[in-house]
Amino acid sequence: MDIHEHQAKSILAEFGVPVPKGHLAFSPEQAAHAARMLGGGRVVVKAQIHSGGRGAAGGVKLCTSETEVRSYAATLLGKTLVTKQTGAGGKLIERLWIEEATDIAQEIYLGFVLDRKSERIMIVASGHGGMEIEDLAEKDPGSLVRMIIDPAAGLVEFQARDLAFRLGLKGKQIGQFVTTLRACYRAYRDLDAMMVEINPLAVTGAGDLVALDAKMSFDTNALYRRPQVAALRDPGQEDPRESSAHDNGLAYVGLEGDIGCIINGAGLAMATMDMIHLAGGAPANFLDIGGGASPERVVTAFRTVLTDPNVGVILVNIFAGINRCDWIARGVVQAYQEVGLTLPVIVRLSGTNVEEGREIIRTSGLPLMSADTLAEAAKLAVRSRPSPIAAQ
Ligand code: GDP
Ligand code: MN
Numbered sequence: 001m002d003i004h005e006h007q008a009k010s011i012l013a014e015f016g017v018p019v020p021k022g023h024l025a026f027s028p029e030q031a032a033h034a035a036r037m038l039g040g041g042r043v044v045v046k047a048q049i050h051s052g053g054r055g056a057a058g059g060v061k062l063c064t065s066e067t068e069v070r071s072y073a074a075t076l077l078g079k080t081l082v083t084k085q086t087g088a089g090g091k092l093i094e095r096l097w098i099e100e101a102t103d104i105a106q107e108i109y110l111g112f113v114l115d116r117k118s119e120r121i122m123i124v125a126s127g128h129g130g131m132e133i134e135d136l137a138e139k140d141p142g143s144l145v146r147m148i149i150d151p152a153a154g155l156v157e158f159q160a161r162d163l164a165f166r167l168g169l170k171g172k173q174i175g176q177f178v179t180t181l182r183a184c185y186r187a188y189r190d191l192d193a194m195m196v197e198i199n200p201l202a203v204t205g206a207g208d209l210v211a212l213d214a215k216m217s218f219d220t221n222a223l224y225r226r227p228q229v230a231a232l233r234d235p236g237q238e239d240p241r242e243s244s245a246h247d248n249g250l251a252y253v254g255l256e257g258d259i260g261c262i263i264n265g266a267g268l269a270m271a272t273m274d275m276i277h278l279a280g281g282a283p284a285n286f287l288d289i290g291g292g293a294s295p296e297r298v299v300t301a302f303r304t305v306l307t308d309p310n311v312g313v314i315l316v317n318i319f320a321g322i323n324r325c326d327w328i329a330r331g332v333v334q335a336y337q338e339v340g341l342t343l344p345v346i347v348r349l350s351g352t353n354v355e356e357g358r359e360i361i362r363t364s365g366l367p368l369m370s371a372d373t374l375a376e377a378a379k380l381a382v383r384s385r386p387s388p389i390a391a392q
Pocket of ligand 1: 044046051052053054055056060062100101102103104130131199200212213214
């Protein structure tokens, strides 16, 4: 789960990261008021959306007067901002963060991520942070400093100091960097984060460190024990298809294609996506219906898949171990009747009670297509699309 920049800054500040003063604004008037409360000097107006790359997309602006703040806030609020990270749909700007401007001498990149290879938290840092960090990571990956943290020892001071030296920091910056690094690590660990990123961590004209941007992402599986974090969720920033699935407890990821998928098991779902691509199509979603799916759950899965207007055909692929093919089949029939389906549906069943399941499909009197193998199901789905979109 992602949170907004201002929320991440407030969390990190509590752990000891230096951040500039700022205020939240939901209207141009509030933005102007915030600028006044910051002393009337230069401020930065920042669009709060769950995405990076806002600067390059016009979502971050340095303003020198209250009038400028007000007019820029009016331009941003209610607008959809498309960045390199949002996809073509963009994200709606509903709130702004108004922050005192900082005079920047150097931009440092600092990231904490989960390194799956070592199964540990890894720090990634660069002395050349800011908006071009992705280009740098691509062109010269060797220039990024990486450091793995031993969970038993935690982030130890000499490691933090070593990193400060490798980034070329000097004097009082070293102590400030150690404090910042340890604060990020504690926030990451104590709050079950998946990612903490400060870009840029600025060296100011006066030589101090301050976090000008902050991003945090959390492990959704741990939210049950982090109610303060769960409360920061902003459904307005989520893919509406995913919010509805999330509310129904389904594992769903929205994709760009037109073949809606209802599958049990994440592995089978991945294999099905591959098969669809191989057959020349594109999946509209990843959906793992899970084990022991009741007919009601199948109906919910259909409703979720149908929240995506791009879906032109539905592929149900079940390899029943814990699941039962007859339950799934009954769910499909029920969904057809309850949801008022008009789209072609392909059903491939295998495993527990497969004969009963196929019998229900066969005798339903509904225009359901049965397939015996995964490859056959994928081909049928691709062929049954009402208006095929170009394969990507
Ligand atoms: P992002 O593009 O979504 O990562 O948004 P950032 O918060 O990182 O802002 C983009 C860029 O704006 C930063 O890389 C900085 O170069 C610049 N920026 C942000 N805050 C300030 C500030 O207070 N003063 C100045 N001069 N530049 C800023
Ligand atoms: Mn940034």
